[in-house]
Amino acid sequence: MxxxxxxxxxxxxxxxxxxxxxxxxxxxxxPKLTVNYPWETVGKDALEGFRMVIQLVPVPANGTSHKCVGCGMCARSCPSNCIKLDVKQTVEEIELPDGKKKKKVNRELQGFYVDFSLCSVCGLCVEVCPTKTLTFSNYPYIVGTERNEFVYDILKEFNQRYGKEQKNGT
CATH class of the missing domain: 1.20.5 (Single alpha-helices involved in coiled-coils or other helix-helix interfaces)
Incomplete structure (x- = not known):
């Protein structure tokens, strides 16, 4: 038994x-689902739905300017508080046709800083942007050895990607 x-x-x-x-x-x-980075990289077709760092959208699609007006909606909506804008603001008086004077505020974006060590990639900044200037990139290779290496000036990167210093396309 x-x-x-x-x-x-x-x-x-x-x-x-x-x-x-x-x-x-x-x-x-x-088939393998992972890659042996840095010796192998992921193909662009595999990154179709991937979203990571935000970037400025060129206007027109192949243009060299952007539509960011420096309103700060992205920074105010960020729950991680990882977006900081450097905006040069000037006020000028405009005379209207009826003789009255009106103050006009002009904003020029000087820097657009994002700390990706804090960013939760929630997408609120992209959704709330009134000019639809922000989008997600599908670049997955963000690396660094120190925390300050993850603070990006996406305006500077935009200018480097699309040519010399650019003015905003408002």
Whole structure:
């Protein structure tokens, strides 16, 4: 009686071993889902839905300017408080046709700083932007050895990507 009980336990263990080996074998021949970075990189087609750092959108699509007006809605909506804007603001008086004077505030974006060590990639800044100037990039390779290396000036990167110093396209 004890012999039959032990034999059943041994057969049950052997069956469990083969079930586990079947699952392992299936994943051994399946295509890889990871890459061995930095020796391998992910192809652009694999990053279609990936979103990471924000960037300014050029206007028109292949243009060299942007539509950021420096309103600060992105910074105010950020729950991580990782966006800081450097805006040069000037006030000028404009005379209207009826003779009245009106003050006009002009804003020029000087810097657009994002601390990606704090960013939770929630997307609120992209959604709230009234001029639709912000979008997510699909660049996955953000690396650094110190925290301050994750503070990006996306205006500076925009200017480097699309040519020399640019004015905003308001």
């Amino acid at each position: 004890a012999f039959i009980k032990e034999a059943k336990e041994i057969l049950k263990g052997i069956k469990s071993l083969f079930v586990g080996m079947k699952i392992t074998g299936k994943y051994m021949v399946a």
